[in-house]
Amino acid sequence: MRFDIITLFPELIAPYLEHGVNRRATSAAGVQVRFWNPRDFAEGAYRRVDDRPFGGGPGMVMLAEPLARCLQAIREERAEPPPQAAPLLFFSPVGQVLSHALVARQAGAPAGAILLCGRYEGVDQRFIDAHVDQQISLGDFVLSGGEVAAAVFLDAVLRLQPAVLHDAQSHAQDSFNPAISGLLDCPHYTRPEVWQGRSVPAVLTSGDHARIARWRRQQSLALTARQRPELLQQARQQGWLDRADERYLAESPPAENPGQTG
Ligand code: SAH
Numbered sequence: 001m002r003f004d005i006i007t008l009f010p011e012l013i014a015p016y017l018e019h020g021v022n023r024r025a026t027s028a029a030g031v032q033v034r035f036w037n038p039r040d041f042a043e044g045a046y047r048r049v050d051d052r053p054f055g056g057g058p059g060m061v062m063l064a065e066p067l068a069r070c071l072q073a074i075r076e077e078r079a080e081p082p083p084q085a086a087p088l089l090f091f092s093p094v095g096q097v098l099s100h101a102l103v104a105r106q107a108g109a110p111a112g113a114i115l116l117c118g119r120y121e122g123v124d125q126r127f128i129d130a131h132v133d134q135q136i137s138l139g140d141f142v143l144s145g146g147e148v149a150a151a152v153f154l155d156a157v158l159r160l161q162p163a164v165l166h167d168a169q170s171h172a173q174d175s176f177n178p179a180i181s182g183l184l185d186c187p188h189y190t191r192p193e194v195w196q197g198r199s200v201p202a203v204l205t206s207g208d209h210a211r212i213a214r215w216r217r218q219q220s221l222a223l224t225a226r227q228r229p230e231l232l233q234q235a236r237q238q239g240w241l242d243r244a245d246e247r248y249l250a251e252s253p254p255a256e257n258p259g260q261t262g
Contacts, residue, residue: 001110001161002032002086004074005150006067007117008049010035012147017154021165025158031112033154034074038062041069050120060120064127067116071131074114086111087133091146091153092118095135098153100176102136106153107160115153117146181240182231186219218248225249 005013017026017033025031039047042063050060071088078086086109096102106113116123116132128135138149158164160171172179189200203215224232232249235241241249 001030002034002078002112003154004034004036004078004086004112004114005117006036006038006070006074006115007145007147007150008037008039008119009117009145009147010037012145013117013151013154016151021159022155025161025164029158029161029164031158031161036070036074038066038070041073042066053121058121062119062123062127064124064130067123067127068131071114080111084111086113088114088116088131089153090116090118090123090128090132090135091137091149092122092135093137093140093142095137097137097139098149098156100182103153103156104160107157115146115150117150119145176231178238178240180220181235181245182238183220183224183235184228184231186216186223214244217245218252221245221249222252 007013014035016022026033038049042049043066048063049066050062053059053061075085080086136149136153138152143149165171171177173185174180175185176182189204193200193205201215203211206212221232224235232241
């Protein structure tokens, strides 16, 4: 799997990929990441990559031409016939908001993707219209550049690669995963058993695995009902809740969840 990242600031993303789970993905799990700087494809002594917006207004806009040349070089190096061509994803506030479903789909795409990070006011719309396959947003706020978004996206995709996490199944237990019905994850505790007067829930030290699993499921249900009721609705629509889940939800009002806000 290969990711090509088009960015004016590769140094913002590269270090993030050199640690922990991301490093395992890019060193051991056969994920290749290449950086491409549009400045290397720009013309003139100043290697200009941006210009003032037509129609006036503040800020600068990334030029289409250096991006098009950069993209062409990537496509040539990848040499993929059209049906297998990796999609060009552009990080932008106007895009579809990033979700587990989007991440999971990308994680299962062997061709990987080409990621475009915007800067300034964004990218000349004509380049987007001509070449971008999908626009992806991190949420309803504005960043100064797409680099953070690309790092977020890659991190989420890489941790779903087989052999990247020490326990290959552990991501299936994470929030939003269909394996836990798309619910929120349960709370976690570790040593010591009592910390600053707060005890670990007794069930977790009971050694009764069935009871522990039931408790965790119920915590997930209660937390999701309280924090993200729409995820519970989705789980119902998907047929992911069983009768024990429904009985629990009907019988108990959403539980107190220390440390949660909202
Ligand atoms: N003028 C644009 C914002 C440009 S911010 C607007 O108002 O919509 C500069 C770059 O940062 C964008 O091109 C994009 O690549 C990145 N960016 C900013 N906010 C983002 C977000 N919420 N999600 C993903 N990328 C974002």
